[in-house]
Amino acid sequence: MPSFTHFAPRQLLILSLLFCTATTAFSAAHIPPNDATVLERLPFKPNDPVARELAQMRAELQRNPKNVEVAVKLARRYYGMVGEEGDPRYLGYAEAALKPWWDMPEPPIDVQVLRAGLLQFRHDFSGATSDLNKAIARDPKNPQARVLRAVIEIVQARYDLARSDCRALDGLTNDLIVVGCETMVDGLTGKLASAYDTLNTTFNDALKDAQSDGDKVAPDLQLWVLIRLAELSQRQGKIERTEAHFKQALALGIQDTFLLAAYADFLLDQKRPTEVVTLLKDKIRSDNLLLRLVFAERILNMPEAKESESILTARYVAAQLRGDTVHQQEEARFELQVKANPKKALALAQENWKVQLEPRDARIFLESALALKDPNAAQAVLQWLDSSHIEDAYLIKLGQQLKQLQAMQVAH
């Protein structure tokens, strides 16, 4: 028997809003004024080289859906596009390409690694890890599987395992990735200054070497390293250097939602909301970027803030309705800062902390607990602060405030 959920009128209101929501919350289904009215903009023109390449691969796969090489090629292409375009639809397209192998317990190794990648996007970290464990058992020298597993281990605060996966990459892939991987772990575990210096030196050397060879470091690799350098600098409290790295990354001209979100957060922390609005005002299709825009618009008391806020609310409701939990960290920030609902924010941050344990996840968790004056709720994060030896001044300050609060509450 399928779920036949009963709705109270208030929930029904939200639901019916969702069913007829628009940018202005109350527009309704209509017939546009004339044939020339533009309804939707697509990411590509059909004769765009990327679109043509994808169309060719799709046609090839349609002729022979069981050709694993073509399927993997197409799925990888889509997988890469998720980050460029920030659109989760590509995850579904990638999965569709891999359909003949998708439900196999032990598919071809490339498919298994890709499947792990697609699963981690959905925050199914245990499914992804299980696939990666099997893939690495079959092929210990598979660099993709190692990198992906290292990243999941970093996200889940299993730093020793992550470090050994990073080290195992040595010789299997580009040195910058190997060093980037290990310094990511070091930057979280009490070796922040040396992690920055090592990565920065390796990066500059790589740029110089490439230049002298008349070559260049792949732009997407540069982007990745520069974001890591910005993060490490920010954790060290080196504001100017952080900004310089973000600017270098932006100058690469690669569309990247993660970079924009990280830079916007940096600007918000620096109390420069006007720049956030300029940076993101055309990027509201992305929920994560819209969230930053809402923060900035609210600080500036802009009239658009209300509408942006209602769009974002509707998107979170929609995500809930379809059963997604990938938004918990962002939604917690929304609840705390926009809806002034620290209770819900804390609940979301707690759920999120079960799967993601990164500095940004810790931050919203601690901020919510502090807003509620509930240090006991944040025990898990306080432990992580101590055990990881992370050197993040802001997080440590939050932790201390909570511990003081705890001591006071015990004294009473």
Next chain:
Amino acid sequence: MKRLILLLAGLFFALTASAHKPSDSYLSLSVKDSSIIGQWDIALRDLDFAIGLDANGDAEITWGEVRAKHTEIAAYAMSRLHVSAQGKDCPIQVTEHLVDDHTDGAYAVMRFKAECPTPISVLQAKYNLFFDIDPQHKGLLRLDYQGQSSTAIFSPDKATQEFKLSEVSRFKQFLDYAREGVWHIWIGFDHILFLLALLLPAVVFRQDKKWQAVSAFKPAFWSVLKIVTAFTLAHSITLTLATLGVISLPSRWVESTIAASVVIAALNNIYPLFRERRWVMAFLFGLIHGFGFASVLTDLGLPQGALILALVGFNLGVEGGQLAIVAAFLPIAFALRTSWFYRRLILIGGSVVIAILAAIWFIERAFDMKFL
């Protein structure tokens, strides 16, 4: 190079997860007897990926391009949705093509009708839109039946679902409306304050321009009973008449008068206007409060064919909530009645506060202003 992209994609995006809203369609079905009225909103982006809408290749989808493909869109979508009643197929006919904006972009909107061979008691829906090209796609269903809504989600592993419509039982419906009635009296401060203003003097009586405590519980109880019965009788009458559509009054007028009734009831405790015949006031103003309840009931949505059930349920809920308040109030007031605290602070002071608060409501409602 390709290899590198994949390597790095993993590194970047464990963190960003889904930045956009994923692909969803919104399907609503409204069932009555043997027919279904439906609306289906499908993202233009998804339709473009499936059947191609951008005819001139400029990466913009215009209304003209969508209009030219209406037949194709209807054929594509409707071949992927099947509804049946007790296993018998209900053919779908598209009646109208529109567009709408959802939070993540423009959607094609199809309105349709489906006629089933028999009155529907078990509705089966088979949904297969886009699952072949995007297994992450989901269909969000809203099903309306007899004023009740329910939801379900279609996904590749839940493509076929069955809904037993009789499960929306009369009794459950009745309880829902009763609960709403209780809830409304509980959050409806104006009704509570009106009642309280009338009840505050129930444990005292006026003699030589002064309030004296009643000597026994019985007169206090009778006084409360008269007031509550009069109020209940009055608002039940107008609630029924308004819900059945016999009388209707402008809501601004009703809401303003309700606020005014609270002011008058409170002032009556400070300076006697109605003297001891407060039940008369309870009855007269109760008539107006009934219209206030009626507008709430209408907002909740009234089930066709179960109107009386909803009305009775809601009204009983209101009475229940009201009795709970009285039951909490009376013993406390009776116990405190001889104290200075009750006669000066609660009775007079409380009435002043209630009068001021209600006066602000009155100005807000009557002149459409906002203070509180």
